[in-house]
Amino acid sequence: MKKWYYLFLFLIPVVVLLFVFLSNISGISGGHIEAFFTIDGSLVDEVTQFIDSSQHFLYISALDVSHPVILEALSNALDRGVDVRVLTENAVVEIPSKMDISKGLHHVKFMVNESGVVFGSANFSESGLETGLNDIVFLPITYSERFKDFFLSAWDYGKITPVDGFLVSPIDNVEESVVKLILKADKRIYVCIYALTDANLVAALKFKESKGTDVRILTDKWFKSSPLYKISTRNIRVVESRMLHHKFILVDNTLITGSTNYTESGFHKNVEMIYITKDKGIVREYERVFSEIESSIF
Known part of the structure; x- marks a missing residue:
């Protein structure tokens, strides 16, 4: 009995150290x-x-x-x-x-x-x-x-x-992939982006809005200088007093996020990367942030 008792005492610190090591790596x-x-x-x-x-x-x-x-x-x-x-x-x-x-x-x-x-x-x-x-x-x-x-x-x-697992500009067809995902939207497209000037993407957003999809855009004051500002979708909010530098879109229950601005340069010239996920926990977090920015005054 003592043998098993001492073995148990020996194994406790070993298990703890192993747990700490695995947590660190x-x-x-x-x-x-x-x-x-x-x-x-x-x-x-x-x-x-x-x-x-x-x-x-x-x-x-x-x-x-x-x-x-x-x-x-x-x-x-x-x-x-x-x-x-x-x-x-x-x-x-x-x-x-x-x-x-x-x-x-x-x-x-x-x-x-x-x-x-x-x-x-x-x-x-x-x-x-x-x-x-x-x-x-x-x-x-x-x-x-x-x-x-x-x-x-x-x-x-x-x-x-x-x-x-990622889309990389300029070597992948990033614009095409994002536009295709937008066009497949059923209920909502929530855009939170610093720069939105890609004509194909804007056209896709306007088309989906015309079909009854809930399209909302949060963007930085920089966008006011874009010629697309006047022809963009109705539900657009410009953040004035704090730089909005996010680059994410929520398409139904899918998240698109990363470094890419939705511009000609972002899709075709710059070195960029996009991550697309349906992870429910991550999607909920981005939903929360979108709602907080939308309902706040900056």
Whole structure:
């Protein structure tokens, strides 16, 4: 009896340590997908925790990496011996970085390490993580390898490659895929987007509205300068006092989100990425954010 008792005492700490280890390697997402929004507060802590969890590598893709707290966390990661690299439009001082020299903007926004991926509309800047309206999605460890491969292909060879489960501009037929999904809508199309100037997409939205689909658009004040502003759908709201930088659409129970503005450049020139999911929990979170922006005065 004592033998089994001592074995049990020995196994308890072993099981606890194994649980802690598995929790750590599953990343901040805990093995599932989570979304965070600046409408709920700053995203700096979440992103910093992800950076701090990096043990071997941390690869970053973004238009802008300039938040002082993020830069300090990246510097600390370098000091720990982490392989930190940044692909961007503007070189990052004292951080190994490369500027994208392709014709379009390097606009896709993510961080990847061995425990998962941070992905979304937010640049790693004050506007991206605090003052603007943005979202980030934490993807678990199962997504790490495909984002790592995408990054290294762009870093080493300047080549944009497909990412399994995502639509990548300019190599995939992103515009066609989004328009097809819009045209299949049954009950609703809720658009929350910084820039909406793609004529084919606007035409699809107007067509679905004419057929009785509930079409609503939330957009940034930037859109007022677009010639499409005057001919867009009726249910449009322009956010005035805070930059609306989201890039998501809810089509019935499907979410489209990512870095892509719905423009000619966003679909066909820039380096971008879109994620499409029917995950009920994630869809509900984006529904909540859409409703809060729609009902609030900014």
